[in-house]
Amino acid sequence: MSETAAGRGWGGQDVRRELHSELLEINMGPQHPATHGVLRLLVRTDGEIVHGVTAHIGYLHRCAEKIAEGCDWRQWMVYTDRFDYLAPINMNFGYAVAVERMLGVKVPERAEHIRVICAELQRIASHLIAIGTFGLDMGAWTPLLYCFREREEILNILERLTGGRMLYNYFDIGGLRFDAYDGFERDVLAFVNIMEQKIPEYDTLLSYNKIFIERTADVGVIDLATCLAYGCTGPVLRGAGVPFDCRKDDPYSIYDRFEFDIPYGEGEQGTVGDCWDRYMVRMREMYESCRIIRQAVDALPGGPVKAEDLKKLVKVPQGSLYTRTESSKGEIGYHVFADGGSKPFRTKVRSPSFSNLHVIEKVGPGMMLSDLVATVGSLDIVLGEIDR
Amino acid sequence: MEATAIHALLQSRFGDAVSDYVDGFEKGSLVAAARVAEIAAFLRDDPALGFESLMCLTGLDWDGYDASGKGKSVDILGYDELGRPQASDRVGDGDLGVAYALYSHRHGHKHTLFVRVPRAAPEVASTAAVWPTAAWHEREAWDLVGIRFAGHPDLKRILLDEDWVGHPLRKDYAMPGDWQGVPLDGRDYAACKWDESGVTLPDDVKRPDEPKQPDETTRPETGNQG
Numbered sequence: 001m002s003e004t005a006a007g008r009g010w011g012g013q014d015v016r017r018e019l020h021s022e023l024l025e026i027n028m029g030p031q032h033p034a035t036h037g038v039l040r041l042l043v044r045t046d047g048e049i050v051h052g053v054t055a056h057i058g059y060l061h062r063c064a065e066k067i068a069e070g071c072d073w074r075q076w077m078v079y080t081d082r083f084d085y086l087a088p089i090n091m092n093f094g095y096a097v098a099v100e101r102m103l104g105v106k107v108p109e110r111a112e113h114i115r116v117i118c119a120e121l122q123r124i125a126s127h128l129i130a131i132g133t134f135g136l137d138m139g140a141w142t143p144l145l146y147c148f149r150e151r152e153e154i155l156n157i158l159e160r161l162t163g164g165r166m167l168y169n170y171f172d173i174g175g176l177r178f179d180a181y182d183g184f185e186r187d188v189l190a191f192v193n194i195m196e197q198k199i200p201e202y203d204t205l206l207s208y209n210k211i212f213i214e215r216t217a218d219v220g221v222i223d224l225a226t227c228l229a230y231g232c233t234g235p236v237l238r239g240a241g242v243p244f245d246c247r248k249d250d251p252y253s254i255y256d257r258f259e260f261d262i263p264y265g266e267g268e269q270g271t272v273g274d275c276w277d278r279y280m281v282r283m284r285e286m287y288e289s290c291r292i293i294r295q296a297v298d299a300l301p302g303g304p305v306k307a308e309d310l311k312k313l314v315k316v317p318q319g320s321l322y323t324r325t326e327s328s329k330g331e332i333g334y335h336v337f338a339d340g341g342s343k344p345f346r347t348k349v350r351s352p353s354f355s356n357l358h359v360i361e362k363v364g365p366g367m368m369l370s371d372l373v374a375t376v377g378s379l380d381i382v383l384g385e386i387d388r
Numbered sequence: 389m390e391a392t393a394i395h396a397l398l399q400s401r402f403g404d405a406v407s408d409y410v411d412g413f414e415k416g417s418l419v420a421a422a423r424v425a426e427i428a429a430f431l432r433d434d435p436a437l438g439f440e441s442l443m444c445l446t447g448l449d450w451d452g453y454d455a456s457g458k459g460k461s462v463d464i465l466g467y468d469e470l471g472r473p474q475a476s477d478r479v480g481d482g483d484l485g486v487a488y489a490l491y492s493h494r495h496g497h498k499h500t501l502f503v504r505v506p507r508a509a510p511e512v513a514s515t516a517a518v519w520p521t522a523a524w525h526e527r528e529a530w531d532l533v534g535i536r537f538a539g540h541p542d543l544k545r546i547l548l549d550e551d552w553v554g555h556p557l558r559k560d561y562a563m564p565g566d567w568q569g570v571p572l573d574g575r576d577y578a579a580c581k582w583d584e585s586g587v588t589l590p591d592d593v594k595r596p597d598e599p600k601q602p603d604e605t606t607r608p609e610t611g612n613q614g
Contacts (some may be wrong), residue, residue, distance in 0.1 A: 010449015032584045037500065041575060057547065058545075058546060058547040058549075061547040061548065062530070063547075063556050063557075063559060065532070066464070066532075066556050066557055069464045069559075070463075070464055070466060080606050092535065099415070102413055119404060157408060167413050170581050196417075201413045226448075228441055228493070229520045229521065230442075230521045231442060231443070231519070231521030240491075244493065249496070267562065295437075313571060315459060317457070318412075318457035318488065319412035319413045319414075320412060320413060320500075321412075321413035322443060322444055322487075322489035322500065324443060331443070333443055333444050333489070335487060335489060337448060339453055339454050339457070339459050339460075339461045340454065340456075340457035340458055340459040341454070341458070341460065341461060342459060345461055346446070346448040346449075346557070347450070348444060348446035348447075349502075350443065350444035350489075354524065355521050357522070358520075358521060358523070358524045362520070379539060388547075
């Protein structure tokens with residue numbers, strides 16, 4: 001923990017003793033811009049020092065899991081878009097893989113490749129938002145505008161591909177709803193060429209900015225044991241120094257064919273598992289996603305994009321399965337219970353942000369209030385996915 | 389470690405508390421609800437098992453489940469065409485259940501624990517002390533399915549409001565007709581006329597019975613709940 005987070009002022013004096021006052025309960029949110037959505041954190045503070053954090057969630061709850069019980073297997077795909085509205089394709093991917101594993105369907109090669117390209121484009125788009133808004137939390141306005149510039153290109157490609165700019169509903173059980181348009185590969189490669197040049201630009205703009213490092217290094221340290229205990233996944237777990245990624249360690253789709261590295265936190269600017277490490281994992285992952293996209297575009301075969309032997313109304317055999325895939329926020333899991341019929345009996349969504357937010361109640365106490373903002377920003381939560 | 393070996397190890401250690409081996413898409417063990425916490429602690433701490441990670445905790449309602457595998461489970465209740473909550477005189481039966489999907493980073497193996505509890509007394513030992521992430525998942529299972537977790541540090545609703553009535557993911561849950569006095573009136577929006585001047589709601593597609601007027605004196609206080 002940093003000097004300030006430990007309750008030491010800049011002159012080394014014990015802030016806690018000198019500035020001791022009464023405990024004050026303040027609300028951070030639900031309308032506060034630094035909470036990244038409709039989240040309410042009830043913070044008990046003593047001056048600037050946080051003594052306790054309680055997260056109140058559920059403002060976006062739509063009980064999508066109840067809706068699932070009234071939809072057939074294909075219909076519910078459209079609701080998975082709405083969980084993480086910054087990375088809907090990753091949400092689609094998890095559900096599609098979960099149902100396909102239970103059905104035992106072989107997805108056509110072309111569909112698998114387009115899926116991977118879309119998922120990685122989406123991961124970059126989501127990380128761009130994460131990085132941009134994290135910079136915004138730290139008082140850096142400009143990087144957000146740069147990030148949105150590149151994200152716009154991704155949204156344009158996905159709009160041309162699917163018709164939607166935000167919610168795509170593009171994946172289907174057994175493949176994709178329709179094939180890619182002519183020139184899709186060209187657009188994607190053109191974007192990747194630009195993106196790979198932009199990443200060093202962000203580094204000079206934000207990553208190695210002295211003020212940014214002061215605000216994030218050694219702040220909000222979440223160590224490995226805490227990550228495992230609280231079920232933190234994705235960049236939060238990797239930021240704690242573990243190169244764990246479902247794409248490599250629990251392979252799905254065709255990720256085992258591609259060469260890519262798993263970035264992880266090394267404590268380059270401070271302690272392993274601090275806000276800067278989590279931020280930097282995302283930054284490096286964008287580069288790895290570009291690598292995967294290049295390989296997938298190179299290997300993109302022709303052929304159908306739908307499994308042909310699949311009926312319109314699919315019936316999943318009886319049983320249960322927990323399937324996890326790697327979304328931009330972490331491990332998105334679907335625990336599916338099927339009764340052999342055309343509707344899911346029970347579908348539980350294990351959303352990465354749900355567990356990643358939970359940890360704030362553990363690491364929050366003892367921080368300065370401004371470090372709490374930094375930590376929440378570095379967790380990169382999306383409330384649609386927490387509340388479902 | 390193979391799932392059968394994990395099951396055998398659990399059975400030799402806990403005897404009757406571990407009953408059936410579940411052999412489906414995912415492999416697991418059916419265990420007794422009251423002893424989940426100690427089984428969980430063993431699963432985490434035993435060096436050969438090392439399940440330090442609880443991936444997912446799912447609460448579910450087995451009411452009306454078609455065990456024959458033909459997919460004839462009961463339909464959930466919803467709203468009719470006019471948006472009125474569907475009524476049913478069917479009384480829910482069947483067990484409630486919890487599933488714990490576990491993963492070991494150390495050994496790379498998975499195992500799923502299944503628990504079934506009677507509907508009349510749905511109480512499961514809390515695993516929040518073993519895997520802290522379970523604390524929120526258990527609150528969710530209490531909120532949406534209505535399973536109590538004995539020994540949970542702070543078992544209260546998490547996604548729904550504190551004053552919500554019922555547990556929506558139960559199969560016999562009846563949809564509410566109003567929310568805190570505000571009627572959820574079922575207008576058929578497809579039958580409404582849309583033009584430049586706005587939307588015209590035809591009278592005949594309104595809710596047939598008069599919406600209940602919210603009464604100031606009986607409306608529950610909704611202030612800031614800490």
